[in-house]
Amino acid sequence: MLTNPRADRVRSVAALSRRSARDRAGLFLAEGPQAVREAVRWRPESIRDLYVTRHTEIVTEAGAAGVHVHECSPEVLAAMSGTDAPQGLLTVCRLLTASWPAVLAARPRLLLVLAHIRDPGNAGTVIRGADAAGADAVIVSEASVDVFGPKVVRSTAGSLFHLPVVTGLPMSQILADLRAAGLATLAADGAGARLLPEVDLSGPHAWIMGNEAWGLSEEVRSACDEVVRVPIFGHAESLNLAMAATVCLYASALSPR
Amino acid sequence: MLTNPRADRVRSVAALSRRSARDRAGLFLAEGPQAVREAVRWRPESIRDLYVTRHTEIVTEAGAAGVHVHECSPEVLAAMSGTDAPQGLLTVCRLLTASWPAVLAARPRLLLVLAHIRDPGNAGTVIRGADAAGADAVIVSEASVDVFGPKVVRSTAGSLFHLPVVTGLPMSQILADLRAAGLATLAADGAGARLLPEVDLSGPHAWIMGNEAWGLSEEVRSACDEVVRVPIFGHAESLNLAMAATVCLYASALSPR
Numbered sequence: 179m180l181t182n183p184r185a186d187r188v189r190s191v192a193a194l195s196r197r198s199a200r201d202r203a204g205l206f207l208a209e210g211p212q213a214v215r216e217a218v219r220w221r222p223e224s225i226r227d228l229y230v231t232r233h234t235e236i237v238t239e240a241g242a243a244g245v246h247v248h249e250c251s252p253e254v255l256a257a258m259s260g261t262d263a264p265q266g267l268l269t270v271c272r273l274l275t276a277s278w279p280a281v282l283a284a285r286p287r288l289l290l291v292l293a294h295i296r297d298p299g300n301a302g303t304v305i306r307g308a309d310a311a312g313a314d315a316v317i318v319s320e321a322s323v324d325v326f327g328p329k330v331v332r333s334t335a336g337s338l339f340h341l342p343v344v345t346g347l348p349m350s351q352i353l354a355d356l357r358a359a360g361l362a363t364l365a366a367d368g369a370g371a372r373l374l375p376e377v378d379l380s381g382p383h384a385w386i387m388g389n390e391a392w393g394l395s396e397e398v399r400s401a402c403d404e405v406v407r408v409p410i411f412g413h414a415e416s417l418n419l420a421m422a423a424t425v426c427l428y429a430s431a432l433s434p435r
Numbered sequence: 436m437l438t439n440p441r442a443d444r445v446r447s448v449a450a451l452s453r454r455s456a457r458d459r460a461g462l463f464l465a466e467g468p469q470a471v472r473e474a475v476r477w478r479p480e481s482i483r484d485l486y487v488t489r490h491t492e493i494v495t496e497a498g499a500a501g502v503h504v505h506e507c508s509p510e511v512l513a514a515m516s517g518t519d520a521p522q523g524l525l526t527v528c529r530l531l532t533a534s535w536p537a538v539l540a541a542r543p544r545l546l547l548v549l550a551h552i553r554d555p556g557n558a559g560t561v562i563r564g565a566d567a568a569g570a571d572a573v574i575v576s577e578a579s580v581d582v583f584g585p586k587v588v589r590s591t592a593g594s595l596f597h598l599p600v601v602t603g604l605p606m607s608q609i610l611a612d613l614r615a616a617g618l619a620t621l622a623a624d625g626a627g628a629r630l631l632p633e634v635d636l637s638g639p640h641a642w643i644m645g646n647e648a649w650g651l652s653e654e655v656r657s658a659c660d661e662v663v664r665v666p667i668f669g670h671a672e673s674l675n676l677a678m679a680a681t682v683c684l685y686a687s688a689l690s691p692r
Contacts, residue, residue, distance in 0.1 A: 212672075220670070307678050312668025340670040375689050411569025411688050413477070413597040415469075417681070421564050424678040425685045431668050432632050432686075 180229070180250035183257035191229075191270055195260035197324045204273050206326035208338075209264040211236065216336030217269050218243055224271045224339075231255050231266040245269075260328030273326055276315060276342030282359045286314035288430050289361065289384035290423065293319045293349050293398055297390050301325055302333020303420040304387070309337035311427035317344045317352055317384075353401045356384050363402040365394055366426050368416045370407035374426065377406050379433040385426045390419045437486070437507035440514035448486075448527055452517035454581045461530050463583035465595075466521040468493065473593030474526050475500055481528045481596075488512055488523040502526075517585030530583055533572060533599030539616045543571035545687050546618065546641035547680065550576045550606050550655055554647050558582055559590020560677040561644070566594035568684035574601045574609055574641075610658045613641050620659040622651050623683050625673045627664035631683065634663050636690040642683045647676045 182188065193199035194207045205226060208217050215236050217225055222243035229250050230237050241247055255264050281289075290308040295301050301323050308316050318325055325331075325343055356363050362383040386402055388394030399405050408417055408425050417425065439445065450456035451464045462483060465474050472493050474482055479500035486507050487494050498504055512521050538546075547565040552558055558580050565573050575582055582588075582600055613620050619640040643659055645651030656662050665674055665682050674682065 303675065303678070306671055307674065309669040310665075310667050310671040310674050310678075335672065335675075337669075337671050408567075408685075409688070410567050412566040412594075414563055414567040414594050415592065417564065417567050418560065418592075420678065421560070421567070421681040424674070424681055428665075428682045428685075429689075431666070 191258040214267040216339040220339040298329035302330040307424040311431040315342040365402035370405035448515040471524040477596040555586035559587040564681040568688040572599040622659035627662035
């Protein structure tokens with residue numbers, strides 16, 4: 179039973195709220211019942227430690243999956259947590275970095291590429307939406323938010339453990355590799371020439387979404403096969419990133435293959 | 436030129452960040468270039484006062500539309516603001532309460548009903564999505580978040596000024612009136628029996644979305660014509676409210692009429 183919130187181990191776990199510490203240690207935090215449950219069920223091998231304030235069903239499941247479970251006081255859990263309310267459960271996981279060549283080799287039919295996205299809540303929500311729409315993987319370009327930050331992890335609602343997330347590649351390489359793998363590249367952009375309902379979504383393709391404030395660069399847009407616009411029927415200027423991504427991904431998921 | 440951040444007028448504007456003051460005064464705040472621009476262009480008659488720190492194009496436009504413009508110091512604007520960054524522009528508007536009978540009399544084809552929704556960011560995002568999808572109005576039931584709160588107003592990105600928003604009615608009345616007006620009522624619910632792509636969206640209909648945490652009550656679900664589920668193709672447990680609403684509204688907008 180860990181009871182000292184100032185212990186070295188507690189400090190080193192708490193440090194994982196910072197990107198530099200995550201990168202150095204190759205570890206991240208996932209907190210709360212939903213994230214912990216999905217981690218235990220889908221990627222138990224990624225869990226280095228599970229800290230709990232009391233025994234619950236998921237703790238039994240974790241033990242059965244070979245996870246190291248540590249009991250600790252609520253003060254210790256709060257000191258470790260990157261959020262205000264870890265709700266009694268916190269895991270330290272190894273970074274879930276998916277292999278880009280492996281993602282491509284699995285003959286994906288639907289991918290989501292996030293180019294230079296910065297807002298943690300958006301990134302997490304969009305990864306959750308990609309999971310719901312059955313995307314085969316999410317690719318987050320270099321110079322984007324760290325998908326293993328506490329706020330992204332929380333916003334994914336467990337989806338981070340469900341599908342491969344590839345990080346750190348430059349957009350030029352992502353687009354070139356997608357083309358070589360035979361996937362159509364569809365840039366989603368409010369200034370696109372083609373309207374979403376006009377686009378053929380029957381073949382393997384990747385949606386490319388830009389930064390929440392400035393969208394996609396001209397360079398990325400011109401390197402894509404199509405620049406596609408979600409139609410706006412009312413008077414809104416645009417949809418936000420998460421809504422636009424979800425509409426595009428569901429258009430793909432619901433279209434006949 | 437207003438320069439005293441402790442003036443009575445400044446205090447009474449600042450008070451509008453609180454629901455009780457808004458309800459008493461029948462006024463609300465809209466801040467920042469986007470909200471102010473949409474207010475000036477779409478509902479100038481609703482603007483009681485526009486406070487600005489400098490003269491910009493939208494200030495000229497507001498003046499031409501008969502809006503009372505007041506110059507003030509950045510300190511005054513900050514003191515009035517319900518947010519951290521009013522960005523030089525703030526309006527005090529009369530509450531934009533739309534008439535429910537008028538909405539129904541206009542023979543709407545697509546409506547969004549939010550039942551007991553509580554999160555301001557969700558409410559705003561969903562109103563923006565409804566605007567983008569061309570919904571004719573949004574109805575926010577009683578016991579919901581106040582749509583004229585600063586966070587909702589900001590999240591709507593101006594859409595609050597684009598389409599009628601009806602508030603304060605009980606769900607039982609909303610559903611009865613929709614039926615009497617000939618609109619199909621489609622409850623969106625993860626436990627729904629019908630899948631979204633199977634539902635006929637060609638006639639006039641209203642989407643009914645529940646609270647972000649506990650969804651729709653059994654009472655509301657059973658009073659609707661259909662309980663519809665957005666299909667989940669991957670392993671995500673669900674979509675969040677804003678994503679589910681956007682997928683449903685766009686399915687309606689894109690379906691042949």
